[in-house]
Amino acid sequence: MNSIRKNRITDTLFNYLGIASTMFGLIMLAIFITNILIDGIARIDWQFLTSLPSRKPERAGILTAWTGTAWILGLTAVFAIPLGVAAGIYLEEYGKKNKLGTIIEINITNLAGVPSIIYGLLGLEIFVRILHFGASLMAGAFTLALLILPIIIVATREAIRAVPSSLREASFGMGATKWQTIWHQVLPAASGGILTGIILSLSRAVGETAPLIVIGALAYVPFVAKTPLDEFTVLPMQIFNWTSRPQHGFIINAAAAIIILLVLTFIMNGIAIYLRNRWQKRVKW
Amino acid sequence: MPTIQTIDINAWYGTKQALKNISLEIEEHSITAFIGPSGCGKSTFIRIFNRMNDYIEGFKMEGQVLIDRQDINAKEVRVEELRQRVGIVFQKPNPFPKSIFENVAYGLRIQGINDKKVLSEVVEKSLMRAALWDEVKDDLNHPALSLSGGQQQRLCIARTLAVEPKIILMDEPASALDPISTSKIEDLATELKENYTIIIVTHNMQQAARISDKTAFFYMGEMIEYDKTTDLFTNPRHERTENYITGRFG
Ligand SMILES: Nc1ncnc2c1ncn2[C@@H]1O[C@H](COP(=O)(O)OP(=O)(O)OP(=O)(O)O)[C@@H](O)[C@H]1O
Numbered sequence: 001m002n003s004i005r006k007n008r009i010t011d012t013l014f015n016y017l018g019i020a021s022t023m024f025g026l027i028m029l030a031i032f033i034t035n036i037l038i039d040g041i042a043r044i045d046w047q048f049l050t051s052l053p054s055r056k057p058e059r060a061g062i063l064t065a066w067t068g069t070a071w072i073l074g075l076t077a078v079f080a081i082p083l084g085v086a087a088g089i090y091l092e093e094y095g096k097k098n099k100l101g102t103i104i105e106i107n108i109t110n111l112a113g114v115p116s117i118i119y120g121l122l123g124l125e126i127f128v129r130i131l132h133f134g135a136s137l138m139a140g141a142f143t144l145a146l147l148i149l150p151i152i153i154v155a156t157r158e159a160i161r162a163v164p165s166s167l168r169e170a171s172f173g174m175g176a177t178k179w180q181t182i183w184h185q186v187l188p189a190a191s192g193g194i195l196t197g198i199i200l201s202l203s204r205a206v207g208e209t210a211p212l213i214v215i216g217a218l219a220y221v222p223f224v225a226k227t228p229l230d231e232f233t234v235l236p237m238q239i240f241n242w243t244s245r246p247q248h249g250f251i252i253n254a255a256a257a258i259i260i261l262l263v264l265t266f267i268m269n270g271i272a273i274y275l276r277n278r279w280q281k282r283v284k285w
Numbered sequence: 286m287p288t289i290q291t292i293d294i295n296a297w298y299g300t301k302q303a304l305k306n307i308s309l310e311i312e313e314h315s316i317t318a319f320i321g322p323s324g325c326g327k328s329t330f331i332r333i334f335n336r337m338n339d340y341i342e343g344f345k346m347e348g349q350v351l352i353d354r355q356d357i358n359a360k361e362v363r364v365e366e367l368r369q370r371v372g373i374v375f376q377k378p379n380p381f382p383k384s385i386f387e388n389v390a391y392g393l394r395i396q397g398i399n400d401k402k403v404l405s406e407v408v409e410k411s412l413m414r415a416a417l418w419d420e421v422k423d424d425l426n427h428p429a430l431s432l433s434g435g436q437q438q439r440l441c442i443a444r445t446l447a448v449e450p451k452i453i454l455m456d457e458p459a460s461a462l463d464p465i466s467t468s469k470i471e472d473l474a475t476e477l478k479e480n481y482t483i484i485i486v487t488h489n490m491q492q493a494a495r496i497s498d499k500t501a502f503f504y505m506g507e508m509i510e511y512d513k514t515t516d517l518f519t520n521p522r523h524e525r526t527e528n529y530i531t532g533r534f535g
């Protein structure tokens with residue numbers, strides 16, 4: 001058998017293998033989503049969205065959970081975005097490209113892969129115990145901000161690196177300072193990439209449960225959080241709690257809440273993909 | 286009186302020497318052409334006059350560059366101010382991804398000038414001087430990147446003129462352009478000479494001969510010959526120069 005034929009057979013084989021694995025993933029996802037939809041879609045109504053938790057499944061709702069998720073999303077964004085983008089700008093534009101810089105870069109990339117429960121332990125020690133935030137929104141948001149910080153930093157650096165140097169030179173050549181060049185040229189040109197990273201990281205934060213359980217957030221919170229120092233729950237924790245109940249009604253509730261959570265993350269990822277496509281088109285000048 | 290003077294310039298990228306002992310003087314309101322084979326150091330040298338090499342990692346230089354008798358590498362010189370006095374136009378047109386108006390206004394905006402009336406006047410005047418006004422006067426809010434390459438390059442010149450520099454550096458400003466755009470840029474340079482001192486890098490011998498008053502020939506980091514353009518082209522003193530301008534190498 002000659003090598004060209006052998007290569008062609010390998011090619012075809014991998015082709016089918018690839019299609020099979022892709023289909024497997026897609027079919028599993030389809031089955032999962034259909035199941036959830038059948039179970040939960042009928043349960044979603046105004047009452048479900050506006051009710052507090054209850055011992056009776058038909059009276060229970062996700063008001064505390066979705067408001068908690070909204071709070072967490074907002075606070076995490078407020079803490080993580082300025083910090084992450086600023087760190088990315090510093091490391092890319094001002095930080096020295098020496099050994100220390102390389103070590104920092106490798107460490108940040110590694111941090112992005114640390115299991116989220118470890119961040120939970122860090123948050124428990126620092127925010128809950130040392131800073132006495134208790135199991136509050138503040139503690140949760142700070143913990144999740146730490147969790148997504150590496151993702152935002154890496155995305156910011158990559159987006160900045162992709163800005164063509166001719167643009168910087170043009171700005172410097174006009175007599176702009178380094179900061180003016182970053183502010184007026186580099187950041188606008190990199191904004192699509194930075195925004196994509198931010199949204200993807202926030203969509204990850206929305207789905208996190210483990211670190212919040214570790215810092216002591218409760219699944220049962222009978223009131224809507226009014227200040228950042230209030231106790232809270234979030235959608236994934238509410239789902240987790242309901243799925244562990246014996247009554248069938250709660251399983252339905254969990255399915256309905258999963259639909260809400262899925263829609264939320266799909267929307268966020270959709271925006272991120274849209275921005276990325278638009279940005280890729282613009283970057284080729 | 287020379288407005289620009291360099292004294293014994295040596296420059297390195299890392300350990301590789303790019304410029305060797307270059308001393309020359311450039312008169313006010315003249316066009317000086319830098320010619321020489323690729324990689325001989327023309328860009329490196331022209332970028333020394335407004336310190337554009339400052340940000341290149343590993344770049345190092347020795348020697349003095351005097352502009353109006355002031356050492357531009359002295360501590361008290363603010364590099365941003367220097368670049369407002371010594372503007373630069375690059376080989377590849379590189380307008381900002383903003384509107385035509387904002388491109389020309391950029392230099393003033395970063396100086397803190399945001400008065401709409403002042404900006405409009407400067408934008409109009411600069412675009413006129415760059416011979417672009419008639420083509421874009423109704424589209425000032427269109428993106429600069431929608432212009433043709435030749436128009437983009439004239440926009441870059443207008444952008445540079447807007448901050449009223451005294452010296453304009455042009456690094457092969459027409460090499461990416463068609464013959465018509467090229468001749469427009471050449472006419473422009475000749476006109477601007479009245480008010481500005483221009484240094485231009487070019488690979489095009491005819492261009493150098495047509496527009497420049499003086500020409501410097503570079504070879505492997507050295508300035509081999511520097512003379513009146515007519516003398517250098519009709520009666521080169523060095524064999525290398527002659528070989529180059531007659532096209533025998535390069
Ligand atoms: N950023 C850089 N880092 C390292 N070496 C460089 C850098 N820029 C230029 N060089 C080197 O310095 C020498 C001079 O380069 P320069 O760009 O000044 O040449 P040039 O005369 O402008 O050539 P061309 O006509 O091709 O534009 C070349 O050998 C080049 O390889």
Ligand SMILES: [Mg+2]
Binds near residue numbers: 329456
């Ligand atoms: Mg060059």
